[in-house]
Amino acid sequence: MTPDVNSKPRLAAGCRLNDPKQQPRVLLMPEKALRLNGPSLEIVERCDGRRTVRQIITELQQIYSKAEPQKVETDILGYLSLLHDQRALDFVAQEGS
């Protein structure tokens, strides 16, 4: 599923980042732990239920300004969709915000 760019992703119940003091940084979830590299950590940290997918893409395009913007967008959409399939993310619809 490709996420709606206007929805607001947030970590699903029981999914959380480990303490920033701990290394490596991982996304903890039921029976799984995903190690997060630079960009994946920056994406997951922004899945706060307040930012839209579009905002996350824009922010990451600014951080990775040397990368092809379209490539950044495709990568983020792919990664969000993967996290959603693993039930690590919920997408909160735009309305009611």
Added chain:
Amino acid sequence: MNPTTSTTLTTPTPLALIAELTHRCPLHCVYCSNPLELNSRTKELSTEDWKKAFGEAAQLGMLQADFTGGEPLARPDILELVEAARAAGLYVNLITSGLPLDESRLERLVAAGLDHFQLSFQGARPEIASEISGTTTHAQKLRVLGWLARHRIAVTLNFVIHRRNIHQIEEMLAIAEASCATRVEFANVQYYGWAFANRDNLLPTRRQIDSSLETLKRAQQRLRGKMRIEYVVPDYYARFPKACMGGWGRKLMLIVPSGDVLPCHAARIIRGLTFDNVKDRGLREIWENSAAFQKFRGEDWMQEPCRSCDRREVDFGGCRCQAMLLVNDAAATDPVCSLSPNRNKVDAILGELALKPAETIYEESRPAWIYRINPA
């Protein structure tokens, strides 16, 4: 940038601590994975012992703690233990029958920092649940599901599958779909402990396994993005063994109620192994140096065909306890492996079962179960 390169951790530091908080349990399940010789209440670790162990586990780099038993909720200090494990930096899983629980205790568990609630089911209907657990459980589990929906917590339903309930998978899925669970596990019984004693009445037929695989494949497609569905097939039917515990002494440590630290649930059945206790040695020292953890680490212990096998880093020779149980040699290739010289022993067990027509199996009269007892 490529965020999709993040992977499931494969570092040699242990990932999770399995904390068997007690062997006491209100259920008497015929497939219980606990050993036949249970630890008594008087031998159980104290609250402080456990707290110290959680701190050491986190120091060692472990990420998760699995609270199990017995029934972990039988510990009166369970709230304090959840709080302590969480404070140490661990992700806290509770694997429970949901029996010694009411709404306010659940609320306090969530407030204490519980991350993930795994509710075990003995079947989709009250009759089979009572038959398997030797007590009345089903209605309480459905009540617990209702309470869980009011909290923001990860919920997994664990259905333990065997010959007597494998035909109920559609109904089990319906229970899961009507609940707040985001993950459901259909775990075929693994044959250790009490399950080994009851194996002949639990083992499903090949036909049952094939049909359950189809049902679950369809469900996985239909529920993609809604629910994670995981299926553990019984390894007697597999071509290759499971990578038991992710490899001996590679990922997991288990502390039994008395504080002995084991590489796996059943390790006590292996002759000649000695176990250190968390009251005497630190977890790091045990992980790195304990004779029990060293015994089957790496490849030096392997015999042929494992020793020269391409899969030796995939399944690590399979399960040591299964080799012990089935061929009386803990260092043998797991006999479920199609390459094992002992595979014929497993085939003989399955062969007897295949003579029974699958359709009549559900109508079999209630077997003479050996029920799990409670420790003194």
